[in-house]
Amino acid sequence: MNNHSSPTGSPAVEAHGLVKEFADMRAVDGVDLTVQRGEVFGVLGPNGAGKTTMLKMLATLLPIDAGEARIFGTDVREHPHVVRQLLGVTGQYASVDENLTASENLMLFGRLQGLPRARARTTGLELLDQFGLMEAADKPISQFSGGMRRRLDLAASLITRPPLIFLDEPTTGLDPRTRGEMWTTIRELVRDGCTVLLTTQYLDEADQLADRIAVIDRGVKVAEGTSDELKSSVGRSTLQLQLVSSDDMPAAARVAESVLGEQPVLTPEARRMNIALQRSDQAVDVLIALREQHLAIESMTVQKPSLDEVFLALTGHDTSEPDHPSDDPQDDVADPHNLETVR
Amino acid sequence: MTTISRSPDVTADPAAGLPTHVSLADTFSQTMTMAWRATLKMRRNFEQFFDVTIQPLLFTAMFAYIFGGAVSGDVSKYLPILIPGLIAQTVLTACVATGVQLREDMDKGVFDRFRVLPISRIAPLAGPMVADMLRYAIAATLTFATGIAMGYRPGGGFFGVFCAIILAIITGWSLAWVFTWFGTVGKSAQVVQGYSLMVMFPLTFLSNAFVPASTLPDWLQTFVKFNPVSHVVSAVRSLANQGQFTGEVGWALLGCGIVIAIFAPLAVRSFSRKI
Structure with missing residues (x-):
C-alpha cells in the first residue's frame, strides 16, 4: 500500500477553492465540488464559464493555481500519475488519433496502458461492438461522422474501465438524434458502476443525465442541486x-x-x-x-425554461451577455471580463 | 453517503496500491508503442518519406556533377568526399522533419489524451524519434546506393559502409533531440521549421561535408574544427572509405552524447510543461 491511499469511501471528486488564473482574468475562481461515487454530476454553464478549465485542472492537464483537489482521496497535485490511472477523459481536446483507424486507436491506448497485445485487441473489439462501431473498425477516422467520432473518443477512455469518467461537453455540436444515442451510451456507463462528471451547456442534457448539477458562471459556482431543485428555483x-x-x-x-x-x-x-x-x-x-x-x-x-432563464434567475444576467452590468444585488459574480477570452 | 444508489462498491478504495511512478520497463514499452503509432502514420502519409528518398537521389547527383570538377578534378574522385558529407546532411534534414512533425502532432487532440494517460512523459516524444531511425536508415542507405550507382567504390567494404550507416542513424537520433526541443518550444510547425533550418544550414555547410577544410579561410577552419557535424562526416568517411574506427568515431559519439545530455532533458521538461 502506498502512503497516498485514502480513507475508504472518500468521494470520487473532492475540490476546495479551485482557482485558475490566466493572464487577464480568473477563469476558475474558488470552486468547491464534491462528486460522490456512482453518481452522475453535471457542471452546467455557458461557453467560457470555466467548466473546461476546471475539468482540465482535475484531470492533471492544467496546473492548479490555488485550492486543492482529490480524486478518490488522492491529491491531484501530489500524485498526478495515480489520478491518471483512475480517470478516463473525453472532450474536444482529448480525442483520438486521426491518422489511425478505430481499432488501431483502441489498440494504441490499450497498449499504452499496459494491456498485452491480445487483451488490447479483444478489449478493443468489445468496445467497438458496445459502441456500435464494429463496421467502421478499419475505416480512417476522417470518414467518421461527428457522432461516431464522439463514441470512439468515449470508447478510448474506457479501455481500462476507469472508475471515474470526465465527459467535457459530450454532445456539443451533435444533431438531436445522435445526441440521444450518446445519452443512452452514457446511461449504460453509469449502470456499470462508473462515476461520471460531465460538463454541458444544455439544461436538458444535465436534466436527462445528471443526479446533481452545479451551475458555473464566470468561474464561480452559483448554484448546486438536483435538476428539480434548480428548475423549481426558476419555475419549470x-x-x-x-x-x-x-x-x-x-x-x-x-x-x-x-x-x-x-x-x-x-x-x-x-x-x-x-x-x-x-x-x-x-x-x-x-x-x-x-x-x-x-x-x-x-x-x-x-x-420550458431555457438555460438562459436558469441563468437569468441564478445570476441576474443571461448567457449571451456576459458583460451585462449586474443589476441584481444577489449577483455575487463581480468579474465583468469578457467570457470569450476564457478557454 | 446515504444517497448513493448505483455504485456497487462504495467502500473499496480504487486509489489504493496504484503505483505513483512509471517504471523503466513500462516507459520502454510505451515508447515502442508510440513508435508503432509513428510507423502507422508514416505508412499513411507517404510524403513523409520524400526527404529521405527523393532528396538523397537528387542531391547526390546534383552535388557530384556541380562540385565534382571544381573540388576534386572529376566526379569519381569527389564521391568519397561527398557521399559521407551528404549522409550527414540528409540525416540532419530528416531530423528537422522529426521536430516539425512533433509540433504538428502536438497541436492535435490526441496529444491531450496522451497527457492524461498514466504513461511516461517521455514516451510521446521518444516514440516518434525511435520510428524516425527508420527514416535515417533509408536516407543513409539510399545515399550510398546512389553514390555506388554513380561509380563510388567505398574502400571500407560492406562492413565499413554498414558501420557508417549505423553511425549515421545514431547521429540522427541524437541530433533529433535538438529539433524535438525546438518542436516543443516553437509556436507553430512553420516557426519550428524556420528555426531548424537556421541551425541546420550553418551546421552542415560550415563543415567539411562538401569541401576539404584546408581550402577554407583560417577563422572558418576553427569553426569547422569544433562543428560536431565535421566529426561525424570525418568518422563516416573513415568507416566507409577505409573501414577504420578512427578517433573521429569516438569524437562523433561523444558529440552525440553531449547533445542528448543537453537537449533531451530540455525537450522533456518543456514538453511536460506544455498544456
Whole structure:
C-alpha cells in the first residue's frame, strides 16, 4: 500500500477553492465540488464559464493555481500519475488519433496502458461492438461522422474501465438524434458502476443525465442541486400572454398573482406578461381565471425554461451577455471580463 | 453517503496500491508503442518519406556533377568526399522533419489524451524519434546506393559502409533531440521549421561535408574544427572509405552524447510543461 491511499469511501471528486488564473482574468475562481461515487454530476454553464478549465485542472492537464483537489482521496497535485490511472477523459481536446483507424486507436491506448497485445485487441473489439462501431473498425477516422467520432473518443477512455469518467461537453455540436444515442451510451456507463462528471451547456442534457448539477458562471459556482431543485428555483415553464388591451394589464397581473402567488413580469408596451409556472398545467388555471374576469387574450404560449432563464434567475444576467452590468444585488459574480477570452 | 444508489462498491478504495511512478520497463514499452503509432502514420502519409528518398537521389547527383570538377578534378574522385558529407546532411534534414512533425502532432487532440494517460512523459516524444531511425536508415542507405550507382567504390567494404550507416542513424537520433526541443518550444510547425533550418544550414555547410577544410579561410577552419557535424562526416568517411574506427568515431559519439545530455532533458521538461 502506498502512503497516498485514502480513507475508504472518500468521494470520487473532492475540490476546495479551485482557482485558475490566466493572464487577464480568473477563469476558475474558488470552486468547491464534491462528486460522490456512482453518481452522475453535471457542471452546467455557458461557453467560457470555466467548466473546461476546471475539468482540465482535475484531470492533471492544467496546473492548479490555488485550492486543492482529490480524486478518490488522492491529491491531484501530489500524485498526478495515480489520478491518471483512475480517470478516463473525453472532450474536444482529448480525442483520438486521426491518422489511425478505430481499432488501431483502441489498440494504441490499450497498449499504452499496459494491456498485452491480445487483451488490447479483444478489449478493443468489445468496445467497438458496445459502441456500435464494429463496421467502421478499419475505416480512417476522417470518414467518421461527428457522432461516431464522439463514441470512439468515449470508447478510448474506457479501455481500462476507469472508475471515474470526465465527459467535457459530450454532445456539443451533435444533431438531436445522435445526441440521444450518446445519452443512452452514457446511461449504460453509469449502470456499470462508473462515476461520471460531465460538463454541458444544455439544461436538458444535465436534466436527462445528471443526479446533481452545479451551475458555473464566470468561474464561480452559483448554484448546486438536483435538476428539480434548480428548475423549481426558476419555475419549470413560462406562460407568455399577450393581452388585447393594455388597460387590462394591472388586472391581469393581479389575477395571475392570486392564482400562483407570484408576480408576473410585465412588458406593458407589448401588452405582454410572462408568468413563471411550477407545473405546466397551472397555465390552464391562469387562463380560466382570466376568462372569468373577462380579460381578453390575443395570444399565448407555454415555454420550458431555457438555460438562459436558469441563468437569468441564478445570476441576474443571461448567457449571451456576459458583460451585462449586474443589476441584481444577489449577483455575487463581480468579474465583468469578457467570457470569450476564457478557454 | 446515504444517497448513493448505483455504485456497487462504495467502500473499496480504487486509489489504493496504484503505483505513483512509471517504471523503466513500462516507459520502454510505451515508447515502442508510440513508435508503432509513428510507423502507422508514416505508412499513411507517404510524403513523409520524400526527404529521405527523393532528396538523397537528387542531391547526390546534383552535388557530384556541380562540385565534382571544381573540388576534386572529376566526379569519381569527389564521391568519397561527398557521399559521407551528404549522409550527414540528409540525416540532419530528416531530423528537422522529426521536430516539425512533433509540433504538428502536438497541436492535435490526441496529444491531450496522451497527457492524461498514466504513461511516461517521455514516451510521446521518444516514440516518434525511435520510428524516425527508420527514416535515417533509408536516407543513409539510399545515399550510398546512389553514390555506388554513380561509380563510388567505398574502400571500407560492406562492413565499413554498414558501420557508417549505423553511425549515421545514431547521429540522427541524437541530433533529433535538438529539433524535438525546438518542436516543443516553437509556436507553430512553420516557426519550428524556420528555426531548424537556421541551425541546420550553418551546421552542415560550415563543415567539411562538401569541401576539404584546408581550402577554407583560417577563422572558418576553427569553426569547422569544433562543428560536431565535421566529426561525424570525418568518422563516416573513415568507416566507409577505409573501414577504420578512427578517433573521429569516438569524437562523433561523444558529440552525440553531449547533445542528448543537453537537449533531451530540455525537450522533456518543456514538453511536460506544455498544456
